[in-house]
Amino acid sequence: MIKTIGLNMLHGAFSLFVICSSIWLCMALWIQEPVSWLWSRILIGAWAAFALSILGIYASRHFFSRKKDIIIYILGFLCSLFWYFGLPAKQDREWAPEVSRMLHYEQRGDIITLHNIRNFDWHADGTYTKRWETRQFDLNQITGVNIITSYWMGPKIAHTLVSFDFAHSRPLTFSIEIRKEKNEEFSAIGGFFRKYELSLVAADEKDIVYTRSNVRGEQVYFFPVNMPPSERKELFKEYLHKADDLAAHPKWYNTLTSNCTTLVFDMVQAVSPQKLPMDYRLFASGYLPNYLYDLHAISQQWNMQAWYQRAHINPRVSGFKQISSADFSRLARKGLPAPGQ
Numbered sequence: 001m002i003k004t005i006g007l008n009m010l011h012g013a014f015s016l017f018v019i020c021s022s023i024w025l026c027m028a029l030w031i032q033e034p035v036s037w038l039w040s041r042i043l044i045g046a047w048a049a050f051a052l053s054i055l056g057i058y059a060s061r062h063f064f065s066r067k068k069d070i071i072i073y074i075l076g077f078l079c080s081l082f083w084y085f086g087l088p089a090k091q092d093r094e095w096a097p098e099v100s101r102m103l104h105y106e107q108r109g110d111i112i113t114l115h116n117i118r119n120f121d122w123h124a125d126g127t128y129t130k131r132w133e134t135r136q137f138d139l140n141q142i143t144g145v146n147i148i149t150s151y152w153m154g155p156k157i158a159h160t161l162v163s164f165d166f167a168h169s170r171p172l173t174f175s176i177e178i179r180k181e182k183n184e185e186f187s188a189i190g191g192f193f194r195k196y197e198l199s200l201v202a203a204d205e206k207d208i209v210y211t212r213s214n215v216r217g218e219q220v221y222f223f224p225v226n227m228p229p230s231e232r233k234e235l236f237k238e239y240l241h242k243a244d245d246l247a248a249h250p251k252w253y254n255t256l257t258s259n260c261t262t263l264v265f266d267m268v269q270a271v272s273p274q275k276l277p278m279d280y281r282l283f284a285s286g287y288l289p290n291y292l293y294d295l296h297a298i299s300q301q302w303n304m305q306a307w308y309q310r311a312h313i314n315p316r317v318s319g320f321k322q323i324s325s326a327d328f329s330r331l332a333r334k335g336l337p338a339p340g341q
Helices: 002-032 037-060 066-085 210-215 229-248 262-271 285-294 304-311 325-333
Strands: 104-108 111-118 132-138 142-151 158-166 172-179 197-203 219-225
Touching: 002 037, 002 066, 037 066, 104 229, 142 229, 142 285, 158 229, 158 285, 197 229, 210 219, 219 285, 219 304, 219 325, 229 262, 285 304
Parallel strands: 111 197
Antiparallel strands: 104 111, 111 132, 142 158, 142 219, 158 172, 172 197
């Protein structure tokens, strides 16, 4: 009897594996379309029929033997995995203008010259005037680091940006984003299936934050972060290393594991002397400020309810259709404490 129960559990586990793996593969084929639209759909139908036949044979009878049925399915699924994980990330696609250029730099000691900083003028209808700039920064003049969270689909999910303040230069914001092709739209589901390459954008705050708060109507929150000067400097360098890495080795964006929040966490981990705890709020990125508050990385002078009220920049900037970069950055910080040490 025990042997029978064990076999039934094994049969049930294999059936569940067939169902889950087949759903995953059909989704991957749907998103990737490895051949034409029609033939990709035919492939999906063929695999679904194959999986259903395996389930039917496995549940009621066997074509060869149960072991061979399992081997047939696993070999077929392994072939699909070789295809999927062999998909190469590329840099030579026809990119959307806002991610068409890659960040690169020169470094002399602590003086960094950054090329391809984005400073577009975004208009109310979503169009923009393109402008790419070269700027120079002294890493010894970093005066603060800020986490910016932008919400567009409820409180659980937010896009995370990191902005650096400088004593004698305008703030600079880094954003880990998908690298969209021309006329391509973002899909959270597509982000699970290697639809988009990964992009590192360095931009003026007026560009990359304004377009979210004033053009797209996202709800944007600005949180100064407590970070010692040495860690601020090292975090900036981590972004430079990320730019080098992406230039040499294109990578895929992943909605769950390689996104705007998890990669920032990895970089902070690299510069922090103490290991930061893993937490579900790193994946439910809308709650990242709460995670930082619990770590005392955000000032404790207010509770989180008060922080969200004060950090919300939309009421301060939404009335402006035309605003200078300096005024936008000043209003975003109005009423907030300076980043602590």
